[in-house]
Amino acid sequence: MICNWRNGAFGRACIGGALAMLSAAADASVALYGRIDTDVEYQKGPGGSATQLTDNASRWGMRGSEDLGGGLKAAFGLEQGFAADNGIATNPQFRNAFVGLAGGFGAIALGRLDSATIVGSPIYSQVTQNVDFVIHDAGATAIGTKVLNSRNRVSNAVGYMTPEFGGFSVRARVNLAGPDPASPNVNSPVKAEDDFRQYDVGLNYAAGKFAAGLGYSRDARTGGLVANDFRDKVQAAASYNFTVVNVYGIYGRDRYVAAAASRTDVPYWLVGFTVPFGPHSVTVNYMERAVQRDRQGRLKKVQAGYAYSLSKRTMPYVFFDREDPNSDKPGDTVTTVGIGIQHKF
Numbered sequence: 001m002i003c004n005w006r007n008g009a010f011g012r013a014c015i016g017g018a019l020a021m022l023s024a025a026a027d028a029s030v031a032l033y034g035r036i037d038t039d040v041e042y043q044k045g046p047g048g049s050a051t052q053l054t055d056n057a058s059r060w061g062m063r064g065s066e067d068l069g070g071g072l073k074a075a076f077g078l079e080q081g082f083a084a085d086n087g088i089a090t091n092p093q094f095r096n097a098f099v100g101l102a103g104g105f106g107a108i109a110l111g112r113l114d115s116a117t118i119v120g121s122p123i124y125s126q127v128t129q130n131v132d133f134v135i136h137d138a139g140a141t142a143i144g145t146k147v148l149n150s151r152n153r154v155s156n157a158v159g160y161m162t163p164e165f166g167g168f169s170v171r172a173r174v175n176l177a178g179p180d181p182a183s184p185n186v187n188s189p190v191k192a193e194d195d196f197r198q199y200d201v202g203l204n205y206a207a208g209k210f211a212a213g214l215g216y217s218r219d220a221r222t223g224g225l226v227a228n229d230f231r232d233k234v235q236a237a238a239s240y241n242f243t244v245v246n247v248y249g250i251y252g253r254d255r256y257v258a259a260a261a262s263r264t265d266v267p268y269w270l271v272g273f274t275v276p277f278g279p280h281s282v283t284v285n286y287m288e289r290a291v292q293r294d295r296q297g298r299l300k301k302v303q304a305g306y307a308y309s310l311s312k313r314t315m316p317y318v319f320f321d322r323e324d325p326n327s328d329k330p331g332d333t334v335t336t337v338g339i340g341i342q343h344k345f
Contacts, residue, residue: 028067032345034060037136038084039317039340046332055083056340057138059095061116065102072103075118095153106162112155113173119159122171122202123235124152126213129204130239130248132274132283134305140321140336141303147268147289149233149254151200151217167207173200196221212238227259228292246274256292266290279309297328313344 037056043049061079068074076099081090098117100109107118115121115128127150137144144150156177162170175198202215218232225231232255239248249271258264272285284304291297305319321336 028064030062030064032060032062034058035342035344036084037138037340037342039139039319039338041140041336041338041340043140043334043336045334053085054139054338054340055085056136056141056342058082058084061095070103072101075100075102075107075109077117079114079116092155100159104163106160109159111157112153113157113159114153117159119161119173120171121150121152121159122173122200123215123217123233124150125171126150126202126204126215126235126237127250129206129211129213130237131250131270131285132246132248132272134283134285134303134319134321135307135317135340136342140323140334140338141305141319143270143285143287143301147270147287147299147301148235148250148252149230149268151198154198157198167205169204171200171202171204174198175200209241209243210239212236225257227257228262229257231255231257244275246276248272254292259293261295262293263290263295266292281307281309283307291326291328294326294328297326300324300327315342316340317342 036058038058039054039056040051041054042051059079059081061077063077063079064075066074078097079095080093081095082088083090092112094112096112096114096117098109098111098113100107100118102108102118109117109119113119113121115124124144127144127148133143134141144152154173154175157173157175159171159173161172177196197220198217199220200215200217202213204213205211213236215235215237216233219225219230221229233252235250235252237248237250239246249269251269252267254266254268256262256264256266266289268287268289270285270287272283274281274283282304284302286302288301289299291299301321301323303319303321305317307315307317309315316339318339319337322333323335324333326332
């Protein structure tokens with residue numbers, strides 16, 4: 001824009017136009033963010049022992065919004081996962097990729113959705129609201145998929161979150177193409193996009209130091225589910241922060257289409273606590289989950305972690321994790337200890 005400042009009227013109009021352009025630009029924003037998290041860990045299991053460098057869910061992304069007026073906003077996000085130890089991108093490449101709207105009605109989003117989107121994740125967001133992970137839910141310390149089946153990240157989905165009413169809110173999501181091929185929730189291949197559906201809903205409450213959640217999920221398949229397919233789940237979670245210690249617990253039941261030697265009902269539970277003191281924090285979790293394909297077996301897992309916040313972004317840590325994948329099978333316990341650094345940007 002070129003302005004003739006000697007012409008007063010024209011100059012004032014020019015200034016007004018420039019301010020309008022700046023105001024319009026201010027209505028839209030884009031932020032770049034991410035984290036890099038790697039550790040050196042020693043792992044000992046039935047196959048021997050090894051010392052290795054391991055990535056723990058490193059990622060970078062962009063999120064943005066545009067003020068549309070009247071309390072309505074447009075929003076989008078793209079988050080890519082990668083392994084910081086070797087630079088390889090995750091598969092699928094994007095952890096989330098969505099577009100949506102937010103306003104007085106709540107928020108709605110479409111795309112590949114997870115807990116980092118504007119609508120959250122009906123089951124997994126209950127977990128993160130009430131449970132403290134040991135450093136991160138990745139690698140040896142992962143519990144979100146392996147133990148809790150918290151159905152966080154799905155493609156071809158539509159999600160909705162209500163406004164908060166007296167501490168209560170609801171999240172709901174439908175996945176129009178079933179789980180990703182690597183998902184543990186289904187053992188038979190997805191035949192077509194219209195062949196599979198996943199439905200999730202979560203009721204959440206938070207007020208002061210207390211939080212709780214109740215969730216329900218189910219799967220449906222054209223022609224019916226087959227043996228060992230996930231059918232549905234119920235989950236309850238609660239936490240209370242006593243300031244000097246945060247205590248929490250989860251109990252849930254997954255239901256499957258049982259085969260001759262497998263379970264129909266798979267219960268799971270977790271209890272834990274975190275003790276924060278200044279820049280230090282200690283977290284301890286213990287959990288169990290019935291083994292779906294072994295009616296006598298239970299997965300048992302105990303973990304502990306210590307973290308020190310050098311700043312708001314940089315945190316070195318150490319952790320211990322001991323997992324017995326199936327108590328019905330001797331000699332399969334895996335023990336992992338690690339030391340690493342997480343940096344957020």
